Amino acid sequence: xxxxxxxxxxxxxxxxxxxxxxxxxxxSPPVVPLKTHTSAGVSIEDANHxxxxxxxxxxxxxxGLGLAGGVIPGLGERxxxxxxxxxxxxxxxxxxxxxxxxxxxxxxxxxxxxxxxxLAAGGQITFAPCHDYHAVGPMAGILSPSMPVxxxxxxxxxxxxxxxxxxxxxxxxxxxxxDVYARLHWMVEVLYPVLADALVQHGPLDIRxxxxxxxxxxxxxxxxxxxxxxxxxxxxxxxxxxxxxxRERLAQVMEFIGENDHFFLNLAMxxxxxMALPAEGIEGATIVTTMSRNGTDFxxxxxxxxxxxxxxxxxxxxxxxxxxxxxxDANPDIGDSTITETVGFGAFAMAAAPAIARFVGGxxxxxxxxxxxxxxxxxxxxxQFTIPALEFRGTPVGIDVRLVMETGILPHLxxxxxxxxxxxxxxxxxxxxxxxxxxxxAFKAISTW
Amino acid sequence: xxxxxxxxxxxxxxxxxxxAVARELRRLEGVHDAALVMGxxxxxxxxxxxxxxxxxxxxxxxxxxxxxxxxxxxxxxLAIEKMDSLLSAKPSGGNDPQAPTPRSLRSAxxxxxxxxxxxxxVPGEYAAAEAWKAxxxxxxxxxxxxxxxxxxxxxxxxxxxxxxxFVMGPGAGxxxxxxxxxxxxxxxxxxxxxxxxxxxxxxxxxxxxLAKQGTGISQAIGVGGRDLSDEIDGIMTVQAVEFLQQxxxxxxxxxxxKLPSRRIASAVIEQLAAGRKPAVVIFMSRELSTAPExxxxxxxxxxxxxxxxxxxxxxxxxxxxxxxxxxxxALALSAAEWRANLPEQRLYLRGLFGGGTLCExxxxxxxxxxxxxxxxxxxxxAYQLKDSQHSQAHSAIDLGDEEFxxxxxxxxxxxxxxxxxxxxxxxxxxxxxxxxDVVIGYGAHPDPADDLAPAIARAAEHxxVIVSITGxxxxxxxxxxxxxxxxAAGAVVLESNALASQFAAHLAGGQxxxxxxx
Numbered sequence: 001x002x003x004x005x006x007x008x009x010x011x012x013x014x015x016x017x018x019x020x021x022x023x024x025x026x027x028s029p030p031v032v033p034l035k036t037h038t039s040a041g042v043s044i045e046d047a048n049h050x051x052x053x054x055x056x057x058x059x060x061x062x063x064g065l066g067l068a069g070g071v072i073p074g075l076g077e078r079x080x081x082x083x084x085x086x087x088x089x090x091x092x093x094x095x096x097x098x099x100x101x102x103x104x105x106x107x108x109x110x111x112x113x114x115x116x117x118x119l120a121a122g123g124q125i126t127f128a129p130c131h132d133y134h135a136v137g138p139m140a141g142i143l144s145p146s147m148p149v150x151x152x153x154x155x156x157x158x159x160x161x162x163x164x165x166x167x168x169x170x171x172x173x174x175x176x177x178x179d180v181y182a183r184l185h186w187m188v189e190v191l192y193p194v195l196a197d198a199l200v201q202h203g204p205l206d207i208r209x210x211x212x213x214x215x216x217x218x219x220x221x222x223x224x225x226x227x228x229x230x231x232x233x234x235x236x237x238x239x240x241x242x243x244x245x246x247r248e249r250l251a252q253v254m255e256f257i258g259e260n261d262h263f264f265l266n267l268a269m270x271x272x273x274x275m276a277l278p279a280e281g282i283e284g285a286t287i288v289t290t291m292s293r294n295g296t297d298f299x300x301x302x303x304x305x306x307x308x309x310x311x312x313x314x315x316x317x318x319x320x321x322x323x324x325x326x327x328x329d330a331n332p333d334i335g336d337s338t339i340t341e342t343v344g345f346g347a348f349a350m351a352a353a354p355a356i357a358r359f360v361g362g363x364x365x366x367x368x369x370x371x372x373x374x375x376x377x378x379x380x381x382x383x384q385f386t387i388p389a390l391e392f393r394g395t396p397v398g399i400d401v402r403l404v405m406e407t408g409i410l411p412h413l414x415x416x417x418x419x420x421x422x423x424x425x426x427x428x429x430x431x432x433x434x435x436x437x438x439x440x441x442a443f444k445a446i447s448t449w
Numbered sequence: 450x451x452x453x454x455x456x457x458x459x460x461x462x463x464x465x466x467x468x469a470v471a472r473e474l475r476r477l478e479g480v481h482d483a484a485l486v487m488g489x490x491x492x493x494x495x496x497x498x499x500x501x502x503x504x505x506x507x508x509x510x511x512x513x514x515x516x517x518x519x520x521x522x523x524x525x526x527l528a529i530e531k532m533d534s535l536l537s538a539k540p541s542g543g544n545d546p547q548a549p550t551p552r553s554l555r556s557a558x559x560x561x562x563x564x565x566x567x568x569x570x571v572p573g574e575y576a577a578a579e580a581w582k583a584x585x586x587x588x589x590x591x592x593x594x595x596x597x598x599x600x601x602x603x604x605x606x607x608x609x610x611x612x613x614x615f616v617m618g619p620g621a622g623x624x625x626x627x628x629x630x631x632x633x634x635x636x637x638x639x640x641x642x643x644x645x646x647x648x649x650x651x652x653x654x655x656x657x658x659l660a661k662q663g664t665g666i667s668q669a670i671g672v673g674g675r676d677l678s679d680e681i682d683g684i685m686t687v688q689a690v691e692f693l694q695q696x697x698x699x700x701x702x703x704x705x706x707k708l709p710s711r712r713i714a715s716a717v718i719e720q721l722a723a724g725r726k727p728a729v730v731i732f733m734s735r736e737l738s739t740a741p742e743x744x745x746x747x748x749x750x751x752x753x754x755x756x757x758x759x760x761x762x763x764x765x766x767x768x769x770x771x772x773x774x775x776x777x778x779a780l781a782l783s784a785a786e787w788r789a790n791l792p793e794q795r796l797y798l799r800g801l802f803g804g805g806t807l808c809e810x811x812x813x814x815x816x817x818x819x820x821x822x823x824x825x826x827x828x829x830x831a832y833q834l835k836d837s838q839h840s841q842a843h844s845a846i847d848l849g850d851e852e853f854x855x856x857x858x859x860x861x862x863x864x865x866x867x868x869x870x871x872x873x874x875x876x877x878x879x880x881x882x883x884x885x886d887v888v889i890g891y892g893a894h895p896d897p898a899d900d901l902a903p904a905i906a907r908a909a910e911h912x913x914v915i916v917s918i919t920g921x922x923x924x925x926x927x928x929x930x931x932x933x934x935x936x937a938a939g940a941v942v943l944e945s946n947a948l949a950s951q952f953a954a955h956l957a958g959g960q961x962x963x964x965x966x967x
Contacts, residue, residue, distance in 0.1 A: 001565060002563055002566070003564065003565070003567070004557045004566070004583075005570075006579050007463060007568070008892075009463075009465075011570055014630065014631075014632075014891030014892050015568070015631070015891075017925075018630060023551060023557045023560055023561045023564070024557075025553060025557050026550040028461035028512065029461055029512050029572070033578055368549075375556050375559065376551065403553070409552065
């Protein structure tokens, strides 16, 4: 006999003595009762099935590159997109301010940091979340019109993200200065056209397939992208060689990508955004479709009410720091990169990437445990993304606000750590829990459905 | 001495574990008292009766653990360390000790997709929600939890019946499905008798008495104590009878319930009579003494087992009944000798029961002999004890009743309460005899005789202590071994609760209505 036992262990014990196969639930009183239908009679289970089905069926393709101002519909000249839920300049954290300063100087709208700050504070710049434009950006996530972006398509949706700058003093971690601008200029002048030409020659690339393969090669495609980056470079290699006739430029591009283990991250994120978008707006669905931080607030949005943000202060990150830095220097959690966890990889696929468990001084077993725990709060298991170490079990996908509230388990997220002051950059990496309040507030809203 | 409180927010453990931990703490040298309870209103009230709660304890929520330790300051770190190590033992996820432990039914189901049954024993207020989840995912439910609201029970059972599922419970103590015992079950052979029971201990008593005669069980379905009430309409009993009537391995059906609604009881008897299989009914009601052809109405669980055995083995029912009656008569003779040695002022019977149905059976048998019997769960509401803590005249106490089990384990798991009460009753010079039921098997205390023997030995110095043991030699506690230990302590051990009750009834002093004796 196959049994699930919820409650007293003596019963499970008695059954096992008789040879029954018993799974015991480590039960604790639910914080909230499980809601199964909306007041209009819509089945939440059915709605959630549809939401996760759409997420899993999505097949985002990288179709090209372009300059943000030219390809992102409605992006104004003086608009700067940022990570996370909406925020005004006065509430922006240090690294986001630093990145805004850098972007304004890069755009030629200011010459000096002080001018940039005055401009940003003066109300002449429009700030908006990347998510409003179907874009996503890691860390500060600052995206301005002259930056090159990846274009990822998942009919009928198109998503965008910047190209990854690498580690160290980079704009997304809030660094600005000549070295940062020089790299950004090289990216728009060399990297962007070389990649764009190669992609035209090669044709669209299936990004979901890269993620699927990389999960079998030790990546979580959030904090570790070494395998996926290598796969991308391998796939584009022949086209790059055929389309870039300047060997030095080609070498620089190969070098840049080869030296940046995170080059694939932004692609993974725009692909993840393209998977999340079709799941938005399903009546009665309690699945999280956006999970994002601006360094001040953490925000989530849910399928059944897709435009409404539920926010709470960003959490503190537990992690490892570069030498010379400590938790004292860390900015609270920041970035759109948690779109990866939203669609079932990143920290939710931690079991596929035991190497990064080291970020928190953890063991390979901890990596398994981290993923296993996320099954508790996810509505489904992914049909595409699988984990070898768990007998090719699908990754947990579709965070169900109801299950978060029922179990009290919060999503675990992988992330980099930015210095809290503008202009310094990355100081470490680690893991963080999504704040409880976002889910409690979202659940309250769901209760009124 | 100083009383220390602490509250662990959001830490849940079931009351069985908490009781066990508290007991271990009390065993530490220097610890005067200790209690661990979840912060429900009922628990806070109970704890408040022991000692004054501090502010933190008072404001604790049902999801918070309240720890009370009465010990010198210097003892605290040791006690807390001990407590932490005991509390940190987590249940394991299935047969593979390495497997992760799921936190919800949903994820447990993912780990074992071909699960057939959910066993639910969480506190009553949460039980219906878990049962719904199980039913929605197509699982049969064995619902041990008590205190499930009637309307929830009805809704659950209605849904289950519509979907071909069983809800065994709430308050289901025992079931026996295709050879696997659930809850408080005994190791009994498989055989031809199918049981549907609204009483867990009733089911255990009948199945073990059958086993003692060499007759086994095909299926035994517990339906919860309220299934045959007017409110629930016998939804699961009807479904279970229908199932047993069709089930190939079942030749004889036994239906057990304490005091069912007369309307439902008649309907069930009709349903049984309409089937081709002979049936035995034990409904603990004097009003239901006749039945149609093929249905045998009995007055004790023991008699039901005797007749079911005869039916299953092609024996003569009349002869079996007669043998049972002779057994009772022999007991009466032996009891008369005991009574002759008791001082005249020892008049009253006291029963300390763990099984509600066994308590009820005893009240029925006693009152047939000695007249009025007081109880916290009386057959006649006029004899409701005002204070369950204090017996008066003839009293039978159901220690498994909710009022005794809030915040503490059932007397079948933990003997503390019964030991205290046994010593108290034995000290009463007006008491003629004390009767106890001991139930062994899965889920029950690992060695009740070892726990109870010292107290019984003390009591038996003054008066007869009569014990019945529900169990078999294949139970891990071992019936024969338990019997030996109880007898060594000075108890009179009888084969069944009915026999023990008959024996006890003859030990009462004063006027007895001998005409009403069987």
